[in-house]
Amino acid sequence: MKIIPIIRPDELIRKFQIKNFKLYDVRTGPDAKEKYLEKHLKNAAFVDLNSDLASIDDPKNGGRHPLPGFQDFIKTLGELGIDRDSHVVIYDDKNGANAAARFWWMLRAVGHENVQVLDGGLQYAESQGYPLSSGNESYPKTQYVPDYQNWQLPQIWIDEVKLATQNPDFVIVDVRESQRYQGITEPIDLVAGHISNAENIPFSENLDNSGLFKSPELLKTIYSDLFENYDRDKIIFHCGSGVTACHSLLALDYAGFEIPNLYVGSWSEWSRNAL
CATH class of the missing domain: 3.40.250.10 (Rhodanese-like domain)
Structure with a gap:
């Protein structure tokens, strides 16, 4: 289960x-x-x-x-x-x-x-x-023996993202705050703005007013259009550096969707390559 x-x-x-x-x-x-x-x-x-x-x-x-x-x-x-x-x-x-x-x-x-x-x-x-x-806590060291020899969840790289910006069969989702997406402010990276043709669904929409995850049913209403209109392998999530985007992937899994592509390099890589 x-x-x-x-x-x-x-x-x-x-x-x-x-x-x-x-x-x-x-x-x-x-x-x-x-x-x-x-x-x-x-x-x-x-x-x-x-x-x-x-x-x-x-x-x-x-x-x-x-x-x-x-x-x-x-x-x-x-x-x-x-x-x-x-x-x-x-x-x-x-x-x-x-x-x-x-x-x-x-x-x-x-x-x-x-x-x-x-x-x-x-x-x-x-x-x-x-x-x-308080203080430091740890667990005894073990040996992790994986079934696989490489990452099993879908990822996508900068050259593929560039092609996706020109292909209407793909959708690119930027999970950063709307002001960063709009280029109004950029507190971390060198350049403000967003990837061409990317949509903005801030990760904060995954949470209720108490800072807890919304129910799977409510999360499904937020993201259902994505999965109704695009194949899972043509959905790309990113953020600033490939960390916060995982919050939205977690929300998608919680809502019962298959986990789509993560662009780990995200805006921090994209913006430094003058794309």
Whole structure:
């Protein structure tokens, strides 16, 4: 039976009874590790977006957060204490909209099905009385033995995206905030704007006013037109650096859709190539 990709804090407490349950804090920012050490959900180990979930080199070639090599990521999973039998739950401090969703996508992309993202993230779990801890926590190292030797979820690369901008059979979805999409502001990348012919469905539309994921039924109404009008392999999601786009892919999976293409390089790569 397919696992539901979103989990609530009250459900999470019951997961402690599951053998090989693992909880990970994937918050981001320049002081993310320091904040984790000060306060995190009990039993959560820290995962670093930049060193564990990306292989950062030249943003012009792959964007700000390109994927690490497949085998490098498999090694990282073992170092984090994850094996094939692990039931993994991930959270961040941005309603799952940042590195939690990215880590979820990467695990699913290596064929790991038992992975969920904590609805509402750190703040909501804390407000619900979930137990907290401080200091560093970790799990014993393991060896992750994958069934595959490369990523299993669909990706698309910059040359293919360029062709897609000229092909009406494709749709490109930009999940960044509308002001970034419109080029009104750009707080991170060098150039403001968006990929030619891209639509804007901000990732914030996946969430209700409390910062929780909308129901699968409501999410289905948001995205049904995409899947009614385009084949799954011709739908492309992107963001600034291939991280937040995974939040919308997570929402799509929660709503029961097949996961479409992720353009990992996203605007950070596209904008640096004068396209």
